[in-house]
Amino acid sequence: xxxxxxxxxxxxxxxxxxxxxxxxxxxxxxxxxxxxxxxxxxxxxxxxxxxxxxxxxxxxxxxxxxxxxxxxxxxxxxxxxxxxxxxxxxxxxxxxxxxxxxxxxxxxxxxxxxxxxxxxxxxxxxxxxxxxxxxxxxxxxxxxxxxxxxxxxxxxxxxxxxxxxxxxxxxxxxxxxxxxxxxxxxxxxxxxxxxxxxxxxxxxxxxxxxxxxxxxxxxxxxxxxxxxxxxxxxxxxxxxxxxxxxxxxxxxxxxxxxxxxxxxxxxxxxxxxxxxxxxxxxxxxxxxxxxxxxxxxxxxxxxxxxxxxxxxxxxx
Amino acid sequence: xxxxxxxxxxxxxxxxxxxxxxxxxxxxxxxxxxxxxxxxxxxxxxxxxxxxxxxxxxxxxxxxxxxxxxxxxxxxxxxxxxxxxxxxxxxxxxxxxxxxxxxxxxxxxxxxxxxxxxxxxxxxxxxxxxxxxxxxxxxxxxxxxxxxxxxxxxxxxxxxxxxxxxxxxxxxxxxxxxxxxxxxxxxxxxxxxxxxxxxxxxxxxxxxxxxxxxxxxxxxxxxxxxxxxxxxxxxxxxxxxxxxxxxxxxxxxxxxxxxxxxxxxxxxxxxxxxxxxxxxxxxxxxxxxxxxxxxxxxxxxxxxxxxxxxxxxxxxxxxxxxxxxxxxxxxxxxxxxxxxxxxxxxxxxxxxxxxxxxxxxxxxxxxxxxxxxxxxxxxxxxxxxxxxxxxxxxxxxxxxxxxxxxxxxxxxxxxxxxxxxxxxxxxxxxxxxxxxxxxxxxxxxxxxxxxxxxxxxxxxxxxxxxxxxxxxxxxxxxxxxxxxxxxxxxxxxxxxxxxxxxxxxxxxxxxxxxxxxxxxxxxxxxxxxxxxxxxxxxxxxxxxxxxxxxxxxxxxxxxxxxxxxxxxxxxxxxxxxxxxxxxxxxxxxxxxxxxxxxxxxxxxxxxxxxxxxxxxxxxxxxxxxxxxxxxxxxxxxxxxxxxxxxxxxxxxxxxxxxxxxxxxxxxxxxxxxxxxxx
Numbered sequence: 002x003x004x005x006x007x008x009x010x011x012x013x014x015x016x017x018x019x020x021x022x023x024x025x026x027x028x029x030x031x032x033x034x035x036x037x038x039x040x041x042x043x044x045x046x047x048x049x050x051x052x053x054x055x056x057x058x059x060x061x062x063x064x065x066x067x068x069x070x071x072x073x074x075x076x077x078x079x080x081x082x083x084x085x086x087x088x089x090x091x092x093x094x095x096x097x098x099x100x101x102x103x104x105x106x107x108x109x110x111x112x113x114x115x116x117x118x119x120x121x122x123x124x125x126x127x128x129x130x131x132x133x134x135x136x137x138x139x140x141x142x143x144x145x146x147x148x149x150x151x152x153x154x155x156x157x158x159x160x161x162x163x164x165x166x167x168x169x170x171x172x173x174x175x176x177x178x179x180x181x182x183x184x185x186x187x188x189x190x191x192x193x194x195x196x197x198x199x200x201x202x203x204x205x206x207x208x209x210x211x212x213x214x215x216x217x218x219x220x221x222x223x224x225x226x227x228x229x230x231x232x233x234x235x236x237x238x239x240x241x242x243x244x245x246x247x248x249x250x251x252x253x254x255x256x257x258x259x260x261x262x263x264x265x266x267x268x269x270x271x272x273x274x275x276x277x278x279x280x281x282x283x284x285x286x287x288x289x290x291x292x293x294x295x296x297x298x299x300x301x302x303x304x305x306x307x308x309x310x311x312x313x314x315x316x317x
Numbered sequence: 318x319x320x321x322x323x324x325x326x327x328x329x330x331x332x333x334x335x336x337x338x339x340x341x342x343x344x345x346x347x348x349x350x351x352x353x354x355x356x357x358x359x360x361x362x363x364x365x366x367x368x369x370x371x372x373x374x375x376x377x378x379x380x381x382x383x384x385x386x387x388x389x390x391x392x393x394x395x396x397x398x399x400x401x402x403x404x405x406x407x408x409x410x411x412x413x414x415x416x417x418x419x420x421x422x423x424x425x426x427x428x429x430x431x432x433x434x435x436x437x438x439x440x441x442x443x444x445x446x447x448x449x450x451x452x453x454x455x456x457x458x459x460x461x462x463x464x465x466x467x468x469x470x471x472x473x474x475x476x477x478x479x480x481x482x483x484x485x486x487x488x489x490x491x492x493x494x495x496x497x498x499x500x501x502x503x504x505x506x507x508x509x510x511x512x513x514x515x516x517x518x519x520x521x522x523x524x525x526x527x528x529x530x531x532x533x534x535x536x537x538x539x540x541x542x543x544x545x546x547x548x549x550x551x552x553x554x555x556x557x558x559x560x561x562x563x564x565x566x567x568x569x570x571x572x573x574x575x576x577x578x579x580x581x582x583x584x585x586x587x588x589x590x591x592x593x594x595x596x597x598x599x600x601x602x603x604x605x606x607x608x609x610x611x612x613x614x615x616x617x618x619x620x621x622x623x624x625x626x627x628x629x630x631x632x633x634x635x636x637x638x639x640x641x642x643x644x645x646x647x648x649x650x651x652x653x654x655x656x657x658x659x660x661x662x663x664x665x666x667x668x669x670x671x672x673x674x675x676x677x678x679x680x681x682x683x684x685x686x687x688x689x690x691x692x693x694x695x696x697x698x699x700x701x702x703x704x705x706x707x708x709x710x711x712x713x714x715x716x717x718x719x720x721x722x723x724x725x726x727x728x729x730x731x732x733x734x735x736x737x738x739x740x741x742x743x744x745x746x747x748x749x750x751x752x753x754x755x756x757x758x759x760x761x762x763x764x765x766x767x768x769x770x771x772x773x774x775x776x777x778x779x780x781x782x783x784x785x786x787x788x789x790x791x792x793x794x795x796x797x798x799x800x801x802x803x804x805x806x807x808x809x810x811x812x813x814x815x816x817x818x819x820x821x822x823x824x825x826x827x828x829x830x831x832x833x834x835x836x837x838x839x840x841x842x843x844x845x846x847x848x849x850x851x852x853x854x855x856x857x858x859x860x861x862x863x864x865x866x867x868x869x870x871x872x873x874x875x876x877x878x879x880x881x882x883x884x885x886x887x888x889x890x891x892x893x894x895x896x897x898x899x900x901x902x903x904x905x906x907x908x909x910x911x912x913x914x915x916x917x918x919x920x921x922x923x924x925x926x927x928x929x930x931x932x933x934x935x936x937x938x939x940x941x942x943x944x945x946x947x948x949x950x951x952x953x954x955x956x957x958x959x960x961x962x963x964x965x966x967x968x969x970x971x972x973x974x975x976x977x978x979x980x981x982x983x984x985x986x987x988x989x990x991x992x993x994x995x
Contacts, residue, residue: 054879054882054883055883057886057887057888058886058887058888059887059888059889059890059893060887060888060889060890061889061890061891061892061893062889062890062891062892063704063707063785063786063892064892065706065707065784067706067717067784073872073875073876074868074872076871076872076875077868077869077871077872077875078868080871080875081864081867081868081871084867095863095867097858097860097863098858098859098860098861098863098864098867099727099859099860099864100857100858100859102735102736102739102740103727103732103736103859103864106725106726106727106732107727109724109725109726109769109772110721110726110727112772113721113724113726113772113775113776116776116780117776117779117780117784120776120780120781120784120785120905120906121706121784121785122785122892122894123703123704123784123785123786123892123902123905124892124893124894124900124904124905125894125897125900125904125905125906126894126895127894128780128785128905128906128910128911129906131776131780131906132906132910132911132913132914133914135772135773135776135777136773136914138769138772138773139766139769139770139772139773140766140769142765142769142772143762143765143766143768143769146739146765147758147761147762147765150739150743150758150761153743154743158857159739159740159743159857160857160858207895217893217894217895218892218893218894221887222879222883226875226879292914292917295914295918302762302766305762306758306759306762309758309761309762310755310758310759313754313755313757313758314755
């Protein structure tokens with residue numbers, strides 16, 4: 002079955018990289034419908050990327066090589082992350098090399114490169130974005146880890162496929178510990194992917210930006226890679242959510258290649274529902290002030306810790 | 318005694334004699350510096366590199382001893398008449414000797430290019446102090462009786478005191494040195510008492526006698542608490558950490574590197590030696606003290622690191638944080654070992670030792686990097702740096718490795734020890750103590766919060782110093798470091814990468830230590846040399862090499878794809894900055910600005926003095942000073958009480974000989990009375 006596992010692995014990465022812009026397009030469509038606007042095309046993100054790749058890149062005179070390396074590193078990190086999240090199958094050859102803690106580390110590495118690149122040119126908005134991104138990150142990252150620890154205490158492993166396997170084979174319905182951490186996870190997902198209420202992806206006001214402020218100096222292919230990486234990050238986060246809280250439909254051990262035939266439509270349905278749900282959340286909430294964000298994330302962190310406590314208490 | 322040395326062990330203690338020879342070699346090199354104390358060429362180009370080579374040799378010897386896993390003993394007829402000097406080389410000493418030798422190789426090479434004429438102490442004298450410091454640290458690690466341990470410990474403290482006060486003409490530095498000396502001696506007194514308790518009435522002060530002494534639970538607890546205080550003061554455990562942020566910025570950078578990278582680890586060594594070796598099997602609840610103190614230290618250190626504006630103070634607080642990580646690991650080890658869960662104890666101990674090794678490399682690298690920046694610019698203040706990646710590419714790129722490593726990012730070394738520590742935390746559900754099991758989620762939350770905040774601190778550290786635009790015009794004249802310094806930095810950076818990429822090999826080598834201290838080795842469930850899978854019953858694994866290869870492959874493929882599919886056009890232009898156009902370098906975030914969210918969020922932790930400008934000010938000035946509350950809450954009352962006591966005692970000293978004669982007379986009377994009653 003080794004060859005099939007490898008094919009699944011490659012397929013999963015390719016699907017993630019290819020479908021990530023479409024997922025964002027779908028989210029934007031749903032949001033437009035909910036807001037009584039005419040929806041943009043599902044393929045708009047692709048056209049946007051295509052346009053950016055064709056443009057001439059302008060690099061600030063004061064930029065160092067770090068500025069040019071960062072988009073590739075960030076994009077590469079997101080692709081590798083896609084490889085170790087069991088979105089379709091839990092039999093992935095690469096997952097042995099990195100567990101969920103390493104996955105969080107990978108996100109942290111991408112964040113670090115992005116913030117360093119934002120500080121590199123030395124503009125006021127870039128450093129402002131970097132500082133705010135780190136402010137979001139230092140609370141969101143531990144919250145995500147705590148969410149993962151709840152799941153890993155249940156399945157006694159920090160490897161994502163093992164967690165998914167274990168949770169998928171259990172009974173339907175969340176355990177109380179997981180329910181708490183699901184709330185925490187949604188909050189972290191919104192914050193980490195620069196969605197409303199933490200950040201506004203459609204904003205044109207620099208003073209309220211977080212993610213966009215870091216990308217202000219990027220243009221053309223570098224910007225395209227950064228945007229694609231952001232779309233992949235959103236896709237990855239949603240898939241982590243599926244792996245932890247909605248593990249059904251994923252091709253598991255002993256199911257064989259036929260499992261994939263179930264897994265791909267299952268993933269598509271889950272993505273469609275998740276996109277609509279995210280659009281709903283973004284429509285009904287308003288962007289909050291920057292200094293309120295730590296409270297939002299501290300809530301997420303507390304929910305995750307509470308989830309772990311509840312799990313330990315119920316087990317004892 | 319006719320023979321100079323008489324081996325106790327059956328086999329000839331070849332490696333141990335080699336180690337002693339190398340330590341003597343360091344002393345000789347130090348003394349050679351006195352031949353021409355003002356010569357930079359002699360000290361810098363010859364003696365320091367020579368000392369570095371001895372360090373490498375020491376690392377090799379220690380490595381050989383570690384792989385052999387044996388114990389060597391030696392008794393030298395030096396010291397007290399009834400107590401010759403006992404030396405011993407076992408796996409625990411070996412790993413710390415390896416740490417000392419390997420990181421001092423890089424630091425000494427760097428130091429060879431670093432010290433200049435006309436900066437405080439003469440280079441020859443510095444060379445003596447520096448190498449005595451190294452030799453004393455080595456002796457601490459192989460001492461096998463309380464007397465030689467404490468003598469070496471004191472030599473280490475004094476040598477480093479003189480190194481800290483190299484620029485003794487500055488009053489602030491003298492004050493920093495005084496605080497350091499004071500804390501070192503508070504710690505040393507605790508250790509003296511600790512060894513006094515440990516001998517358990519046998520009055521034999523060899524470690525061998527202490528191992529076989531049977532202490533009651535109460536006395537053993539007292540000994541453990543004293544050791545925690547004494548070694549905690551040296552390591553920088555909150556609230557005994559106050560000397561660290563004073564002494565590290567005051568010292569020359571190679572000395573800061575040595576103190577932070579290596580000397581703090583001798584305290585960790587001492588804690589492990591007393592807690593897990595001399596005291597025998599520990600009681601599980603002892604572990605709660607280092608665990609809780611360690612967790613508090615992590616958060617405290619990293620929060621203060623985030624609001625610093627002096628780059629070396631920032632690193633000093635970051636060291637406090639890392640020491641917190643290490644003591645958390647020690648606490649967990651003791652909790653597991655005391656509960657009889659040997660394999661888990663071995664895993665926690667592994668995380669502890671691994672973190673010590675990592676920290677020795679990455680923190681030395683960062684301190685040396687700040688040393689180069691300091692030399693090139695004359696600035697320690699983050700607010701006057703910036704953009705140095707253009708002027709100092711070597712230092713900047715090598716420091717980037719250290720920055721990413723200490724932020725705990727895969728696939729570098731900082732991540733491995735954090736991974737191991739978190740894995741051992743995830744096991745605590747197996748503990749038979751329900752109360753502790755409940756505490757563990759909180760503990761884990763604090764560890765991950767600390768790790769994430771470390772990332773924040775490191776982005777600030779690196780971004781403000783090396784990235785952006787230069788904040789001062791003088792920075793345009795900054796120059797990159799010399800070749801000796803480059804070699805030193807490169808060695809440490811390579812160490813960070815190697816420790817990150819080959820965890821399995823390091824863990825195998827550490828197996829002898831965990832076997833010695835907790836009687837178990839962490840099993841390896843996978844047969845692949847590149848796959849780290851420490852826990853058989855949990856399918857957890859981590860393969861940094863595969864991970865790195867995959868990431869690099871993806872990055873390369875992306876670069877190629879972008880190059881092939883699209884025309885490679887680009888040009889340089891002025892920074893866009895939203896078209897504002899007239900923004901200057903002064904408008905970048907300063908260190909204060911970057912730390913502002915932390916200062917705002919964790920306000921109760923800090924004592925903040927702020928000076929805000931009025932709207933009408935001609936020359937507006939913004940100043941903010943962040944202090945530790947601990948000075949006012951703890952140290953000022955203590956120093957006040959000591960002064961009060963001293964004043965009372967001073968009344969006894971009348972300065973008249975008749976009064977003193979009266980004292981002697983009264984003392985004699987009391988003694989006679991006691992003798993008569995007996």
